[in-house]
Amino acid sequence: MTLDRLQSAIGSLTVEAVCTATAPALACTYELADDRSAFLGSGTSATRTPLLAVRSRSVSADLRQVRQLVRLVVMADFPTAGPTGLLVVSTWDGARLELPLGNPGGARVTVPLSIHNVSGELVLRAEPEEAFSSPRAAADAFGFHRISWLDEFTSAGGAA
Numbered sequence: 243m244t245l246d247r248l249q250s251a252i253g254s255l256t257v258e259a260v261c262t263a264t265a266p267a268l269a270c271t272y273e274l275a276d277d278r279s280a281f282l283g284s285g286t287s288a289t290r291t292p293l294l295a296v297r298s299r300s301v302s303a304d305l306r307q308v309r310q311l312v313r314l315v316v317m318a319d320f321p322t323a324g325p326t327g328l329l330v331v332s333t334w335d336g337a338r339l340e341l342p343l344g345n346p347g348g349a350r351v352t353v354p355l356s357i358h359n360v361s362g363e364l365v366l367r368a369e370p371e372e373a374f375s376s377p378r379a380a381a382d383a384f385g386f387h388r389i390s391w392l393d394e395f396t397s398a399g400g401a402a
Contacts, residue, residue, distance in 0.1 A: 243339055243365070243366045244360075244363055244365050244366070245333065245337070245363060245364045245365075245366070246363060247324065247333075247363055248335075248336060249335060249364075250305060250308055250338060250359075250363050251305050251306070251362070252305055252306075252310055252334050252335075253300065253305055253334025253335075254302050254303060254305055254333075254334060255303045255305055255331065255332075255333055255357075255364065255372075256301070256302045256331070256332050256333075257300060257301045257302070257316050257329060257330070257331050257339075257355060258300040258329070258330045258331075258332075259299045259300070259318060259327065259328075259329055259330075259343060260327050260328045260329075260330055260343075261326065261327030261328075261343065262271055264321055265299045265300065265321055265323070265327065266299075266318040266320040266321065266343070266345070267283060267298050267299070267318075267319045268277065268284075268296060268297075268299055268300060268301050268316060268317065268318060268319075269281065269283045269296060269301075269315050269316075269319060269377055270282050270294065270296060270301050270315060270317060271314075271315045271317070271318045271377075271380075271384065271386045272293075272294060272311065272312075272313065272314045272315070272380045272387065273297070273312040273313050273314075273386070274293075274310050274311060274312060275309065275310050275311070275312055276310075277391055279386050279388055280389060280397065281386070281389050281391075281397040282294060282296045282301075283296060283377070283397075287290065289294075293307045293308075293310055293311060294314070301314075301316055301322055301379065303357075305334075307326055308362075308379060309359075309362065310334050311359050311400050312358075312359055312361065313356065313357065313358045314357040315353055315355075315356045315357075315380070315381070315384045315386070316329070316353065316354060316355040316356070316357070316359075317336060317351055317352070317353055317377055317380050318343060318345070318351065318352050318353075318354055319350065319351050319377065320345040320349065320350060320351070320352070321329060326342070326343060326344040326345075327343050327344075327354060328340045328341065328342065329341040329342075329343040329354045330401040331343075331355070331366060339366060341354055341355060341368050342354075344371065344372050345373070346371045346372070349372075349373030349374065349376065349380070350373075350375055350376065351373075351374040351375070351376060351377055351380050352371060352372065352373065352380075353369045353372065353374070353380050353383075353384065354368065354369060354371075355367065355368060355369060355394060356369055356384070375394065376394035376395055377383060377394070377395060377397075378391045378393075378394045378395070378397075379394065
């Protein structure tokens with residue numbers, strides 16, 4: 243799905259996990275136009291730019307600064323096997339996208355959504371269900387190789 247230029251530049255884009263059981267914690271990795279990339283876990287925001295904020299079950303992007311964003315990958319970290327639900331993406335104008343959210347085979351981490359900035363328009367892509375053992379493994383699979391990690395769940399910038 244592609245958001246038009248207006249939807250891609252006004253207000254905020256919010257990604258939220260909605261589940262009947264315990265919802266997974268959301269996290270993200272991102273790349274900016276100045277070649278910086280990082281991992282953001284729950285309760286963190288991008289320190290040098292207030293572009294992104296992650297709360298336990300949501301990721302939000304300030305679209306006034308969207309020109310800085312090259313790509314964003316949303317991760318779901320499941321505390322236990324079994325919860326399924328929806329990943330809900332919403333914009334300022336009420337546009338809404340719902341994606342199934344689950345953990346195939348009891349996966350610890352999945353990547354349900356990626357967002358790419360293509361000439362000022364955000365392209366939202368539902369990613370195929372794939373299981374990862376950790377946020378680091380998911381980040382590596384999506385080409386985020388320059389992020390420094392302390393362990394499989396903790397980047398040098400903070401915990402998942």
